[in-house]
Amino acid sequence: MVSNVKQLTLKKKTDKIIFLMKITKEDVVYISRLAKIKLKEEEVGQYQKNLEEILLYVEKLKTLPTEKVKETTHILSQFTPPPTSSPLEGEDKGEGGANRLRKDVAVKGLEQKDALSNAPAKKDGCFRVPKVI
Amino acid sequence: MKIQELPAHQIHKLLVKKEISCQEVIREIFKTIGEKEGEIHAYLSFRDREKVLREAKKVDEKLKNGEKLFPLEGIPIAIKDNMCISGEKTTCASKILENFISPYDATVIKRLKEKGLIFIGKTNMDEFAFGSSTENSYFGPTHNPYDLERVPGGSSGGSAAAVASGEATVALGSDTGGSIRQPAAFCGVVGLKPTYGRVSRFGLVAFASSLDQIGPITKDVTDSALLLNVISGYDLMDSTSVNITLPDFTKSLIPQVKGFKIGVPQEYFVSGIDREVEASIKKSIKLLEAIGAKIEEITLPHTDYGIATYYIIATAEASANLARFDGIRYGYRSKNNKTLSELYEHSRAEGFGKEAKRRIILGTYVLSAGYYNAYYLKGLKVRTLIKEDFNQAFRKVDAILTPTSPTTAFKIGEKTDDPLKMYLADVFTISANLAGIPGISIPCGFSKEKLPIGLQILAPAFGEEKIFQIAFTLEQSLKK
Numbered sequence: 001m002v003s004n005v006k007q008l009t010l011k012k013k014t015d016k017i018i019f020l021m022k023i024t025k026e027d028v029v030y031i032s033r034l035a036k037i038k039l040k041e042e043e044v045g046q047y048q049k050n051l052e053e054i055l056l057y058v059e060k061l062k063t064l065p066t067e068k069v070k071e072t073t074h075i076l077s078q079f080t081p082p083p084t085s086s087p088l089e090g091e092d093k094g095e096g097g098a099n100r101l102r103k104d105v106a107v108k109g110l111e112q113k114d115a116l117s118n119a120p121a122k123k124d125g126c127f128r129v130p131k132v133i
Numbered sequence: 134m135k136i137q138e139l140p141a142h143q144i145h146k147l148l149v150k151k152e153i154s155c156q157e158v159i160r161e162i163f164k165t166i167g168e169k170e171g172e173i174h175a176y177l178s179f180r181d182r183e184k185v186l187r188e189a190k191k192v193d194e195k196l197k198n199g200e201k202l203f204p205l206e207g208i209p210i211a212i213k214d215n216m217c218i219s220g221e222k223t224t225c226a227s228k229i230l231e232n233f234i235s236p237y238d239a240t241v242i243k244r245l246k247e248k249g250l251i252f253i254g255k256t257n258m259d260e261f262a263f264g265s266s267t268e269n270s271y272f273g274p275t276h277n278p279y280d281l282e283r284v285p286g287g288s289s290g291g292s293a294a295a296v297a298s299g300e301a302t303v304a305l306g307s308d309t310g311g312s313i314r315q316p317a318a319f320c321g322v323v324g325l326k327p328t329y330g331r332v333s334r335f336g337l338v339a340f341a342s343s344l345d346q347i348g349p350i351t352k353d354v355t356d357s358a359l360l361l362n363v364i365s366g367y368d369l370m371d372s373t374s375v376n377i378t379l380p381d382f383t384k385s386l387i388p389q390v391k392g393f394k395i396g397v398p399q400e401y402f403v404s405g406i407d408r409e410v411e412a413s414i415k416k417s418i419k420l421l422e423a424i425g426a427k428i429e430e431i432t433l434p435h436t437d438y439g440i441a442t443y444y445i446i447a448t449a450e451a452s453a454n455l456a457r458f459d460g461i462r463y464g465y466r467s468k469n470n471k472t473l474s475e476l477y478e479h480s481r482a483e484g485f486g487k488e489a490k491r492r493i494i495l496g497t498y499v500l501s502a503g504y505y506n507a508y509y510l511k512g513l514k515v516r517t518l519i520k521e522d523f524n525q526a527f528r529k530v531d532a533i534l535t536p537t538s539p540t541t542a543f544k545i546g547e548k549t550d551d552p553l554k555m556y557l558a559d560v561f562t563i564s565a566n567l568a569g570i571p572g573i574s575i576p577c578g579f580s581k582e583k584l585p586i587g588l589q590i591l592a593p594a595f596g597e598e599k600i601f602q603i604a605f606t607l608e609q610s611l612k613k
Contacts, residue, residue, distance in 0.1 A: 028494065035452060035497040036459075037490055038478035047494055053553055054495060058441040061511050064518070071513030072520060075343060075569035076330050076375065076594055102369060114236040118463035127461050132473050 023052045136161040137299030140352040141208040142359060144302060148196060148207055155192035155207035155251075158302075159185060162209045162253060165299045174275050175285075175295040177214045178222050179254035188251050204359050204383075206249030211301035213292050214255035215262060216347065217336040218242050221252075225338050226270035227260045229458050229465045229484030239336020240371065241305060241347050241364045248363045253301050256291030260486045261455065262312055262340045264288050265558040268549055269488045276545070277319060279584055283542040286316030292350045293320040303360055304350040309340050310443055311537075311562025313348045314574035318537035318587020321576045323604070324350045325357050326562075328594045329569035330375035332361075333368030341450035342373070344443075344566040354575060354605045358382035361597065377595065385601040388609045391425035395603065396530035400436035401561055406539045413578035413586045414536045420610055421534075421603075429530055433522040436564065438515050440556055443563045445499050445512035452496025458484065491552060520568045527593045532603055535561050537574040537587035565591055573600050575608055 028048045032039045039047065112125055121128035136144065136158055147153045163182065170176060192207035212218060215225045217235035219242075224230045238246070245252070259269035267275040267290025275290045277283040278298040285294040289306025293316035296304050306313040308326035317324025325348045332347045339345060349360035362383065367376040397418060402411060422428045460466035460480025467479035485493070499508035526533060539560060548555045565572040570591055577588035588607070592599045 027498075031494050031498050031501065033478075034501060035493050036456075036474075036477040036481055037485065037493065038475075038482040039490075040482075043490070047491060050491055050552055051495060051498065054444065054556075055498075057553055058445060058508065061438055061441050061445075061515055062507075064435075064438065064515060066511065066514040066518070069514040069517050071510055072516040073343075073513060075516075075520065075567075076328075102372075110236060115462075117236055118233055120460060120464070120466035129461055130470060130473055130476055 023048055023055065135299070137165040137302075139302070141205055141302050141356045144208060145202065145204055145206075148192075149202060151196065155189040155196070156186060158207065159189045159209060159251065162299070162301065166253075169278070169298050169300060172276060172281055173278055173294050173298055173300070174273060175256055175291045175298065175300050176211070176254045177224055177226060177257050177270075177272055177291065180221060180252055185251060185253065192249060192251075203248040205303070205363060208250050209253045209302050210245065210250045211253050211256045211292055211295040211304040212242070213258055213289050213304070213306050215258060215307055215338040215340075216241060216305060217338075218252060218255070222255065223338065224255075224272075225261050226258045226272055227484065227486065227489065228271045229481070230338075230463075231271070231465065233463055235336075237336065240333035240368045242336065244364050244366075250303075250363070256289070256295055256304065258291055259288035260489050261338065261451070262288040262307060262309055263451070263488045263492050265311070265315055265555055266543070266545075266548065267291060267316070268545065269486060271486055274545055277542045279321065280542065280582070282544055283584070284319065284545055286319035286538070286542060288312040288316075289324075289350060290316045290319075293317050293322055293324065296320070296322045296350050296352060302352070303356055305347055305360075305364070306350045307337055307340075307345055307347050308562075308566065309344045309447060310566050311559040313350060314562050314572055314587070314589060315538050315559065317350055317574040318576075318589075319542040319585065321585030322350055322352060323354055323357050323573065323575050324348065325361065325573045325597075325600070326565060326571060327361060327365060327597060328375075328571045329566075330373050331365045331571070331595070331597070333366070333371040333374045335368055335370035339454040341447040342454065343450060344447060346566075354573075354601060354608050355383070355386055357573065357604075358386055358601050375595075380598055382597060382601055385598040386605045387602050388606045389425075390421060390603055390606045393426045393532065393599075393603060394429055394530040395421060395426050396429050396431035396526055396533045398431050398433045398436065398526070398533060398535060400433050401535040405557075405560075406536060407541065407580075409580045410536050410538070410540060410586050413580075414534070414588055417577045417588055417607060417611070418534060421607060424606070424610060426603075431526045431530060431533065433526060433564070435515065435518045435522050439519060439563045439567060440560055442512045442515045442519065443559070443567060444495070444556060445508050446516065446567070448492045448496030449500050449509050449512075450496070452493045452500065455485075455489070455493055460484070488552070516567050519564055523564070523568045523570060523591075523593070531592070532596070532599050533591040535589045535591070537561060537589040541580045541582070541584035541586060561589060570594050571597050571600055573604050575604050577607070577611060
């Protein structure tokens with residue numbers, strides 16, 4: 001199945017041909033470490049299978065030429081103020097300069113006791129964690 | 134007709150005419166919950182009944198004093214368990230948040246309180262809204278009120294089932310890829326996903342921030358407009374909420390579609406769609422044509438790429454959003470840890486369910502070094518193409534009509550072993566989230582097995598008024 005996909009993607013003209021990688025158990029373990037989730041042995045096998053199936057399905061996107069297509073990062077950028085003569089224009093500031101920030105003034109936020117109210121462990125007004133060093 | 138079966142606008146009339154008290158309305162809802170909740174399991178938690186009745190009493194006192202009520206004042210509402218009500222649990226149907234008590238109100242909750250709605254409880258959902266059947270709940274599935282062996286849809290399955298069964302009059306759900314519309318279709322109620330930016334998400338536990346929207350689940354289109362009136366509007370606390378003038382959506386409840394151009398995308402009537410669903414939708418299309426709408430066949434050529442695009446973008450965002458569950462500031466903490474790293478890894482391993490882990494892992498993969506361009510960036514580009522499909526279509530038509538789901542409610546357990554098959558259940562609803570546009574699902578008929586069928590109407594961004602007018606007209610015509 002995997003080799004079929006390889007041929008299929010090679011036949012089509014795409015802006016960037018990427019070979020379908022076989023997902024190994026080591027890949028899943030590596031990804032789960034990045035995601036900070038300790039997986040059991042049987043979960044590794046299960047997710048390896050799932051990931052491969054889903055990525056195989058997703059392969060269909062690679063048949064679409066998108067060289068000239070701009071990515072959508074803000075879906076309704078037309079409803080946000082357009083960029084002005086900002087010196088930051090052209091930099092990766094989000095489509096249409098859509099990073100909207102409020103005025104930098106102090107407002108009332110969550111009280112300390114409320115912020116700590118769901119903490120599994122706390123001490124002296126702080127969240128408590130195991131020894132770091 | 135029984136009170137628990139009435140839409141909110143009719144209850145409001147009875148309250149104002151003093152034919153019924155608010156306390157009676159609430160007691161009827163409690164009674165229905167007592168009769169049905171055992172087999173449906175729509176709720177994960179209930180508010181204290183005495184507190185709820187005290188709020189109802191206040192509404193009755195207002196009425197007694199001749200004070201005017203807000204249109205939805207005193208109406209019992211159910212809230213999906215991913216929105217924060219101060220002092221109440223918000224579990225997201227996950228073990229990791231099993232004991233989380235919200236320290237503040239979500240903006241939608243604040244707005245509902247201001248207009249006097251009465252919260253009954255928090256409803257069941259797929260864990261963190263990851264699913265299309267409400268089977269991925271840590272606390273067990275919800276059952277479809279029309280057939281207890283079937284799913285109510287998801288992820289807002291508890292909210293849809295609560296409204297359909299009369300365990301609440303109205304409800305709120307959230308929709309990232311169809312999670313309001315698909316369960317509304319499966320349960321024979323009305324579900325609206327508003328335009329991205331219409332409703333503030335402050336206090337909604339984030340799943341995929343570029344797609345999530347909160348919206349109403351109601352018994353009819355009028356209630357949907359009334360509830361959207363309450364919850365929509367700009368909010369400083371959500372930088373994606375859009376600051377535009379708010380219409381009164383009830384003004385769009387006009388039984389008239391003459392001159393409306395309604396597009397029917399050919400790509401939505403292909404293989405995989407249930408015959409009875411197709412027939413029912415086509416009947417509604419004919420009906421709309423008969424009463425003056427102009428029906429046009431349109432094309433949305435990138436429809437077939439919707440699910441693949443969605444599962445890259447949604448899981449990527451989910452993996453980032455769920456990084457906050459670290460076992461430190463809130464949520465479940467594993468006892469099995471010696472180091473900080475173990476604390477993270479074990480708390481998340483023991484706290485998250487199967488589908489949540491699957492999506493975090495997929496999302497982490499598509500964002501990881503070496504794959505970011507091939508998957509995530511590619512997904513963002515195809516998203517542009519999908520959005521462009523709709524832009525093209527809306528140059529020709531006012532609205533688009535489709536089935537909400539290719540099938541009626543499926544059996545519990547039918548798709549749990551095959552995540553991809555489950556993902557495909559969202560094929561008709563996903564594009565609206567990717568394009569940021571609003572969509573409604575309204576009931577349009579029943580299958581031979583007496584299962585509800587849902588019809589979806591999509592409109593351009595901030596075109597909810599068009600949706601309400603067409604949906605209201607169709608709803609009235611279908612009653613005849």
